Amino acid sequence: MKILNFGSLNLDRVYAVEHFVQEGETLSAGRMETHCGGKGLNQSVALARAGASVLHAGCVGEDGGQLIDCLRESGVDVRHVQTVDQPTGHAVIQVLPGGQNGILLFSGANRCLTEQGMEAALAECGAGDWLLLQNETNLTGRLAERGAAQGLKVVFNPSPADSRLNEVDFHHLSCCLFNEIEAASLTGETEPQAILDAFRRQYPSCATVLTLGAGGAWYDDGEQRLHQPAFPAKAVDTTGAGDTFTGYFLAAMMAGDAPGRAMRLASAAAALAVTRKGAANAIPWREEVEKLLV
Ligand code: RIB
Secondary structure, three states, X not given: OOEEEEOOOEEXXXXXXXXXXXXXXXXXXXXXXXXXXXXXXXXXXXXXXXXXXXXXXXXXXXXXXXXXXXXXXXXXXXXXXXXXXXXXXXXXXXXXXXXXXXXXXXXXXXXXXXXXXXXXXXXXXOOOOEEEEEOOOOOHHHHHHHHHHOOOEEEEEOOOOOHHHHHOOHXXXXXXXXXXXXXXXHHOOOOHHHHHHHHHXXXXXXXXXXXOHHHOEEEEOOOOEEEEOOOOOOOOOOOOHHHHHHHHHHHHHHOOOOHHHHHHHHHXXXXXXXXXXXXXXXXXXXXXXXXXXX
């Protein structure tokens, strides 16, 4: 069993700042580093480091070689990552001393997915395989529709929450993972129980994971609703923590773990990720995460 992730690949330019830059302000950054990132890439790396078999599909520009290397070094199958005549996607990330971030995204090559590329990657999938999507590429609505028609378990991380979410029919989804900002935009609710109730009423057969940072995470599948507290961690950079959670949670679910065990594993992995700078490079390997659980 494998998971096909049609996802973004970004060069993350990370700036250490004392506060997020304000309108009209010029702010000096204390430090600038470039890291491998993109929600798609981060989630594929987390899945692979957790032990899942991952096929990544996406696009980079000529300047995106290090992103492909990053996936490959984590054990991800990159045969469906194409190099196109557009700049690689990038993110400008401001990180505060406490680890919180603000992200400005440029899609670039991430919006160059084609129907032909989609069909070629989907042709590699069969019964029991999973399809993972985020909202940083084009074709997301089509992919959800095609994946569901093919009998794949379609998982969606509706991030970032913007108007392009309207292209996706959530009835195609088996599982949806979101944070409180995305949840509010989807349901109009802000309180966890109200969010989960509203989503369940609208999409009764879709399992839901709501991540709340230091507030832990909720899982709901209509039969069980459970809360996983966050593991204590001294955060230096929270970039990619949600992606780490997503990858680890899905890897455990694919392996047949109970949701409670998958949530605990994912939470431990995310707690380790926030103690390190960067996105993909901060994602722990399975061994380290298991050590935190004993
Ligand atoms: O989720 C974190 C990611 O969001 C970063 O790596 C950045 O590239 C943006 O896509």
